[in-house]
Amino acid sequence: MHWLTFPIASPALPATWLIATGASPANLAERSALRRETARRIIAAQLGLPIEAIAIGHDERGRPLLAQPAGAGLHLSLATRAGVVALALAQHPVGVDVERVEPLATPPLAAxxxxxxxxxLALPEPERxxxxxxxxxxxxxxxxxxxxGFARAPESFAVTFASRETFNVSDPERSARCLGTSRIMKNGGQESLAAAIVVLG
Known part of the structure; x- marks a missing residue:
């Protein structure tokens, strides 16, 4: 797995880019536009194409897909949090997410x-x-x-961290265990963010 913080080409896939844009999108439409335009720029660099040749669409479930160039054989996933855009690219179905660490929030254990x-709950409270x-x-x-998406109940499968950077997903609806990779970053030195990528295959 390659993690990149600049919109440059990755030497191999799967790869995840975490781009601190400095933007503060005010609503869902602005967040979507920020994700899409940042992703187009990164994918253009990865494929060696002009940005005008890149188009991102969505499937019937709303999952993003590479509409142009057609037949590239790439799967993508997008996320935005606190002005950071995450893009994952892989040859198999992939998911990426970024979450803000909320030091004063009580974790919703029921979820x-x-x-x-x-x-x-086994961890010291400051680490939770x-x-x-x-x-x-x-x-x-x-x-x-x-x-x-979370049409699948979040409490119906379990994430177990093997280390600070790797985790397993145990899902009773899938026979094989799924591996993922995690990353912690600072957004401008102000906020801690946790990112994760899962590739199915």
Whole structure:
């Protein structure tokens, strides 16, 4: 897995770009436009094409897809949080998410799998906000890779971190365990963000 912080080409796929845009989108439409235009710029660099040759569409479930150039064989996923745009590209279905670490928030334990909330409550209280953000980013990345979004109940599958950078997803609806990668970053040195990517294949 390659993690990049600048809109330059990755040496291989899968890859995830985390771009701190400095923007403060005010609504869903502005966030969508920021994601789309940032992604077009990155994909153009990756494919060696002018940005005008890149078009991003959506499938019937709303999952983003590379509409142009047709036949590129790439899967993509997008996320935006606190002015950071995340783009994941892979040859297989992929999901990416970014979550803000909320130091004063109480984690919504009811939305977690019992295995997850037990692990969370076993941590010292100051460590829980970061751990929750990592778990939630991993869960959202997984349902994006599935193409279901949270039409799939978040408590119906379990994320387990093997290390600070890697995690497993145990899903009773899928026979094989799924592996993912996590990353923690600072947005302008002000906020901590947790990112995660899952590639199915």
């Amino acid at each position: 977690l799998h019992p295995q997850e909330w037990k692990a969370l 906000p970061l751990a929750f953000a990592q778990i939630w980013a991993a869960k959202e990345a997984y349902v994006k890779a599935l193409g279901t």
